[in-house]
Amino acid sequence: MLIPHPLLGLRDSQEFTYLGDANLMHRPDPAAENAEAAFCEYVFLRDNPAGVHRELWFHEQGDRSWLVVTRDTTTHEILGAELASDVKLGAAQ
Amino acid sequence: MKFSGFKVVKEALTGHKGWQPLWRNPEPKPAYDIVIVGGGGHGLATAFYLAKTFGELKVAVLEKGWLGSGNIGRNTTIIRSNYLLPGNEPFYEFSMKLWENLEQETNFNSMVSQRGIINLIHTDGQRDAYRRRGNAMLLAGADARLLGRDELKEMVPFLNYDNARFPIKGGLMQPRAGTARHDGVVWGYARGADQRGVDIIQNCEVTGFKIENGKVLGVETSRGFIGAKKVGVSVAGSSSRVMQKAGMRLPMESHVLQAFVSEGLKPTIPGVITFGAGHFYVSQSDKGGLVFGGDLDGYNSYAQRGNLPVVEDVLEGGMALMPMIGRARLLRSWGGIMDMSMDGSPIIDKTDIDGLYFNGGWCYGGFKATPASGYAFAHLLATDRPHETATGYRFDRFNRGHVIDEKGVGAQPNLH
Numbered sequence: 001m002l003i004p005h006p007l008l009g010l011r012d013s014q015e016f017t018y019l020g021d022a023n024l025m026h027r028p029d030p031a032a033e034n035a036e037a038a039f040c041e042y043v044f045l046r047d048n049p050a051g052v053h054r055e056l057w058f059h060e061q062g063d064r065s066w067l068v069v070t071r072d073t074t075t076h077e078i079l080g081a082e083l084a085s086d087v088k089l090g091a092a093q
Numbered sequence: 094m095k096f097s098g099f100k101v102v103k104e105a106l107t108g109h110k111g112w113q114p115l116w117r118n119p120e121p122k123p124a125y126d127i128v129i130v131g132g133g134g135h136g137l138a139t140a141f142y143l144a145k146t147f148g149e150l151k152v153a154v155l156e157k158g159w160l161g162s163g164n165i166g167r168n169t170t171i172i173r174s175n176y177l178l179p180g181n182e183p184f185y186e187f188s189m190k191l192w193e194n195l196e197q198e199t200n201f202n203s204m205v206s207q208r209g210i211i212n213l214i215h216t217d218g219q220r221d222a223y224r225r226r227g228n229a230m231l232l233a234g235a236d237a238r239l240l241g242r243d244e245l246k247e248m249v250p251f252l253n254y255d256n257a258r259f260p261i262k263g264g265l266m267q268p269r270a271g272t273a274r275h276d277g278v279v280w281g282y283a284r285g286a287d288q289r290g291v292d293i294i295q296n297c298e299v300t301g302f303k304i305e306n307g308k309v310l311g312v313e314t315s316r317g318f319i320g321a322k323k324v325g326v327s328v329a330g331s332s333s334r335v336m337q338k339a340g341m342r343l344p345m346e347s348h349v350l351q352a353f354v355s356e357g358l359k360p361t362i363p364g365v366i367t368f369g370a371g372h373f374y375v376s377q378s379d380k381g382g383l384v385f386g387g388d389l390d391g392y393n394s395y396a397q398r399g400n401l402p403v404v405e406d407v408l409e410g411g412m413a414l415m416p417m418i419g420r421a422r423l424l425r426s427w428g429g430i431m432d433m434s435m436d437g438s439p440i441i442d443k444t445d446i447d448g449l450y451f452n453g454g455w456c457y458g459g460f461k462a463t464p465a466s467g468y469a470f471a472h473l474l475a476t477d478r479p480h481e482t483a484t485g486y487r488f489d490r491f492n493r494g495h496v497i498d499e500k501g502v503g504a505q506p507n508l509h
Contacts, residue, residue, distance in 0.1 A: 001400060045344055046342065047333070048342075048393065050334050073393045074396055075396060
């Protein structure tokens with residue numbers, strides 16, 4: 001698979017490591033009342049869709065940026081890629 | 094029709110005219126006591142034990158394609174019970190015992206072949222870890238043997254013992270492990286279930302659940318509504334897709350795992366061998382092909398095919414372990430979709446919806462679990478209590494902190 005890096009162009013997916021669903025960027029508020037349940041859901045539960053999936057890839061062998069890649073899990077077709085830091089400020093931590 | 098040596102000789106002499114189909118092809122009835130969603134190994138094993146052991150009379154298995162068209166036809170056929178953790182090892186050993194008696198129980202040749210599995214040791218630390226694992230296996234009633242380098246060399250002389258980076262120092266062997274014929278397993282269970290009155294309905298896709306007041310009343314299918322007092326979902330690979338129709342999110346991701354077969358060779362590999370320094374495992378089928386595999390591709394997928402980097406990685410592992418494999422030609426490769434759960438262990442449990450039961454999350458260890466998974470799920474469906482070897486496989490183990498994480502890598506499914 002080739003991932004269209006927004007800054008570097010088409011890069012081989014072997015340069016990246018895969019983390020998972022892009023919702024992992026939205027960490028729950030640890031001070032909230034239901035934080036325990038919210039964190040359990042955040043850590044363990046996934047939508048796991050068959051079809052379009054937004055997911056986090058780390059350009060480990062490249063510029064070490066986090067990308068949000070939109071990909072079809074039934075065909076492996078890559079529909080787009082953005083810098084995670086553009087998607088959410090501070091997300092690249 | 095009962096299979097026997099006598100029957101084979103008789104049919105050979107009379108032109109093979111007496112063979113019958115192994116199962117009926119019934120129309121779905123309006124309602125059943127128990128409906129199993131998924132006609133793979135686990136679903137059919139569940140139906141078989143429901144009918145045989147638990148005396149359930151009105152059971153149906155719904156399969157969206159044909160029997161055995163999913164992961165039961167896409168695995169590397171290894172059976173073993175060499176786990177470490179107390180939540181896992183008794184369950185897999187129970188499965189091993191069911192394998193040992195499977196052919197007598199189903200009167201079907203599943204070609205269970207206990208040729209042994211050897212996990213190779215490359216470092217002192219690994220030897221300690223495997224010694225511990227072997228002891229855990231013995232404690233659970235399984236068998237295990239720690240092999241030294243010389244003994245190993247006699248058994249499997251063709252390995253690259255003096256690899257500069259990963260020399261082979263020994264191995265942990267489970268002599269009772271081995272392989273089985275995957276299609277034979279599915280056909281044996283299907284025939285056995287059918288003979289005991291289970292309706293196996295193929296080309297019948299579940300499109301939704303009918304749930305009222307928190308209780309399941311049946312399933313909507315491509316062949317109309319089918320009522321059920323209890324519904325058991327056993328669709329590993331597609332678990333999230335199916336359970337989403339009941340409004341549930343699961344602690345799992347679907348990933349693709351590739352497997353490979355070489356051209357047929359003369360008998361060369363006595364049992365199953367796994368590389369301890371990379372991810373590579375190999376056995377030889379009865380037809381002579383080397384059957385092997387390695388890591389997941391590593392990203393969410395429902396595509397049933399993988400990409401070339403992992404092909405290369407697996408073959409490099411094979412070459413490092415047994416350089417002779419380089420002379421063999423690769424015949425074919427394929428991919429299967431795994432329910433990769435958040436701790437690498439399965440779930441066999443009730444759901445919050447009354448009458449809806451779930452079996453899934455087998456990661457890439459589902460084949461060896463087929464008999465025990467079916468038995469434990471049947472036990473749960475029939476008695477509403479988990480089987481004694483499957484009490485840890487609950488949904489709520491994640492929020493209670495009682496995960497069963499053999500590899501200790503945490504909630505990162507592509508690393509299990």
